[in-house]
Amino acid sequence: MTRTCPFCNSSEIEEDAGRGDAICTGCGAVLEESNIISDVQFQERGGGQEVIGQFVSRDRAQPTCLGGINGLPRTESRETTFQRGRKRLQEVANQLRINQHCVELAFGFFKMCVTKKLTRGRLRSHVVVACLYMACRSENTSHLLLDFSDATQINIFDLGRTLGFLSRSLFIKLPPTDPCIYVLRFSAMLDFGDKQKEIALLATRIIQRMKRDWMSTGRRPTGICGAALLLASRAFNLNRSVADIVNIVHVSHGVVKRRLDEFANTPSGLLTIDEFNNVDLEESEDPPAFQESKKRMIEEEKRKRDEEKAADSAVNEFEPLRREFEVELQKRLKNSPYAKMIVGNIADQGVPELSKASCILRDEMMDTVFELAC
Numbered sequence: 079m080t081r082t083c084p085f086c087n088s089s090e091i092e093e094d095a096g097r098g099d100a101i102c103t104g105c106g107a108v109l110e111e112s113n114i115i116s117d118v119q120f121q122e123r124g125g126g127q128e129v130i131g132q133f134v135s136r137d138r139a140q141p142t143c144l145g146g147i148n149g150l151p152r153t154e155s156r157e158t159t160f161q162r163g164r165k166r167l168q169e170v171a172n173q174l175r176i177n178q179h180c181v182e183l184a185f186g187f188f189k190m191c192v193t194k195k196l197t198r199g200r201l202r203s204h205v206v207v208a209c210l211y212m213a214c215r216s217e218n219t220s221h222l223l224l225d226f227s228d229a230t231q232i233n234i235f236d237l238g239r240t241l242g243f244l245s246r247s248l249f250i251k252l253p254p255t256d257p258c259i260y261v262l263r264f265s266a267m268l269d270f271g272d273k274q275k276e277i278a279l280l281a282t283r284i285i286q287r288m289k290r291d292w293m294s295t296g297r298r299p300t301g302i303c304g305a306a307l308l309l310a311s312r313a314f315n316l317n318r319s320v321a322d323i324v325n326i327v328h329v330s331h332g333v334v335k336r337r338l339d340e341f342a343n344t345p346s347g348l349l350t351i352d353e354f355n356n357v358d359l360e361e362s363e364d365p366p367a368f369q370e371s372k373k374r375m376i377e378e379e380k381r382k383r384d385e386e387k388a389a390d391s392a393v394n395e396f397e398p399l400r401r402e403f404e405v406e407l408q409k410r411l412k413n414s415p416y417a418k419m420i421v422g423n424i425a426d427q428g429v430p431e432l433s434k435a436s437c438i439l440r441d442e443m444m445d446t447v448f449e450l451a452c
Contacts, residue, residue, distance in 0.1 A: 083107060156192065159202075163188045166206045173229045174221060176214060184213035187248065196247050200240060207232060208241040215252045220263045222300070224328055257285050257299035257306070260327075264307055267326050273314050281310040283355070287346050292365035293337065300327040305337035313351050340366045403443075 082089050088104030100110040164185050171181045187209035191197055197205050207226050214221045223241070227234040245252055265278045284306040288294055294302050304327035311318040320334050327334075341347045344363050346354060363369070 083109065159192055159197075160185075160189060163192070163202065163206055166203065167210055170207060170210055170226065170229060174225055176210065176219065176221065180210070180213040180217050180219065183216065184210040187212055187244070187250070190248055191244060194247065196244060203230065204232060204236060204240045205244065207237060208244050211237070211241060212245065212250060212252060215255065216250075218253070218256065218259055220259045222328070255299045257289075257294060257302040258282050260300060260303045261285070261307070264303060264326050268307065268311070268318060268322065270311065270314075270316060273316065277307070277310045277314055277316070280313060280355070281306040284309055284341075287344075287354075287359075288337075288341060291341075291344050291346070291363040293340055293344075295365065296367075297337070298329060298333065301329045301333040301337055303327060304329060304334050305341065308334065308338070309341070343369070400443075 080089050081091055083091060083102040083104060085107045086102065086105040088102055090103045091100055091109065092103050093100045093110075098111065099108060101108055167181050167184050167188065170176075171178075171184075184206075188206060191205055191209065207230050211221070211223055211226055223237060224234055226232070227237055244250075261278050261281050265274050265281065270277050281303070285294070285302060288302055288306065304323040307327075308318060308320065308323050320331055323334055324331055343366075345359055345361070349357065364372075
């Protein structure tokens with residue numbers, strides 16, 4: 079059947095297999111372009127036969143030249159990298175019980191890294207684990223970066239550097255971690271027994287209150303979660319110490335105690351357990367860092383005022399002594415020009431330089447007397 083142009087119904091169509099296009103010579107319309115040839119052709123070379131053309135893989139847009147022994151195709155190096163990366167992803171996911179959706183998302187991140195050549199100069203294991211953690215963060219799972227470090231025996235700081243580099247290079251903005259997603263995990267590890275559900279609900283409510291009071295912004299979510307679980311467990315009269323919380327959430331004693339002190343300084347921290355469960359305060363507090371800075375400013379201003387008051391009282395206390403000292407100098411050294419400078423008599427002669435020198439001498443004298451008195 080003769081092929082015709084759909085625009086001008088002309089049957090004069092020029093096809094070029096080398097370029098992979100078809101052009102109508104009547105109207106100039108391009109009917110086909112970049113055609114992919116599915117048949118395989120061979121040509122004779124000195125070492126045997128070789129495949130003609132290029133192979134376009136499923137996961138790539140750029141073609142890769144084929145070569146091999148007697149025309150047999152070899153496996154792409156990029157395909158091999160993808161297969162090894164997926165295998166490693168699946169191994170780590172099985173260790174940490176990560177669902178398949180996160181694995182597929184992480185494999186997509188890994189392919190982007192390989193395509194943009196971000197794996198060069200970095201260990202593949204680091205890149206794979208960082209991609210899997212990015213997928214878990216995007217899906218808000220309760221996995222910590224420390225979990226990946228423990229499972230793969232990779233330094234957590236190396237993982238953090240790789241994660242930061244990949245997220246910046248791929249322009250992936252990871253969402254902030256909500257401390258509430260760790261409540262069920264840590265409450266199960268603390269073994270609260272029959273009261274686990276009630277403690278988890280109260281801890282979640284405490285975290286929500288902390289978030290409204292700007293306590294979770296810029297803070298480790300595990301520290302917020304640990305402090306909330308400690309308060310909730312003690313509200314139900316369960317003996318859980320700070321050391322028990324620290325061993326579970328992997329933060330220091332100081333972090334948990336600071337979160338407890340910050341919550342105690344809020345209006346919600348002054349409520350009883352029944353009031354906290356029934357009353358929802360509408361007002362929110364300023365961030366703890368802002369409150370601390372404001373407190374330091376107030377203390378600094380108070381210190382300056384106290385110093386000024388102490389200096390004024392010291393000057394008033396030594397003022398009679400200064401007068402007696404000047405009178406005594408005037409009596410003993412009536413004819414000395416230096417004594418006149420100290421008591422200020424030379425300043426009356428209208429010489430500006432001597433007047434300045436008189437002021438300097440008086441200030442130095444008062445400083446010396448003040449230092450000796452202190």
